[in-house]
Amino acid sequence: MYLTTKRTLTALAGLAAGMALLAGCTTAGPTPSGSPSVTPTPTPTATSISGEAPTDEDEAITKAEATIELLMQVNAEVSAAGGTDPTPYESVATGKALEFYKADAAGIANGPTLNADGKNIDGPATVEGSLVFEPKTAYGQEWKGIANGLVIVPGCLDNSGRIITAADGSPAMKNPKPRNEVEMHVIYDAEQKIWLVNDQISLGTTC
Numbered sequence: 001m002y003l004t005t006k007r008t009l010t011a012l013a014g015l016a017a018g019m020a021l022l023a024g025c026t027t028a029g030p031t032p033s034g035s036p037s038v039t040p041t042p043t044p045t046a047t048s049i050s051g052e053a054p055t056d057e058d059e060a061i062t063k064a065e066a067t068i069e070l071l072m073q074v075n076a077e078v079s080a081a082g083g084t085d086p087t088p089y090e091s092v093a094t095g096k097a098l099e100f101y102k103a104d105a106a107g108i109a110n111g112p113t114l115n116a117d118g119k120n121i122d123g124p125a126t127v128e129g130s131l132v133f134e135p136k137t138a139y140g141q142e143w144k145g146i147a148n149g150l151v152i153v154p155g156c157l158d159n160s161g162r163i164i165t166a167a168d169g170s171p172a173m174k175n176p177k178p179r180n181e182v183e184m185h186v187i188y189d190a191e192q193k194i195w196l197v198n199d200q201i202s203l204g205t206t207c
Helices: 010-018 057-080 087-091 095-110
Strands: 026-030 036-039 126-128 132-135 139-143 146-158 163-165 179-189 194-206
Touching (some): 057 095, 057 132, 057 146, 057 179, 087 095, 095 194, 146 194
Antiparallel strands (some): 132 146, 146 179, 179 194
């Protein structure tokens, strides 16, 4: 998985550097005529958690956690579509988090992927499954004059359900510790009136 942020996302980033992701079209069984039919992978759709500035911390936390969940969904969609179009991330992320996930998409689309034999395989990889973020707590802070415009959400990022295959069909090297504690920073963009994940910081511990 190709992801990097502030302190490291050590387990993720190190793993990321060696593991490209993606998923292409799925092939159905033969049609009655004997000709195979191909179902194209849906194009990722961009969306955002939007609305007016939060009225209190509870509302801000609810919107922030929904934004993180949406980011995980967009990551799964972009990965499954081959990582060639990272623009949907712009509706759910900004700053270092946006750079982080765009780099992930580039790794999926272009490789190389470090496989289970320790070899770098050039070309696009394929990805099945998705990341899962489990929030542990959350609290709001002022951001650019907006009360609770920044929400900090410590939690567990689980990479165990994301299966990566290199371009040559070999399995990508797996992270031996796929569950890592991270801290998500989510901000309210007053100009666009949307919530965006601004950073994803590794806490250097497993969960």
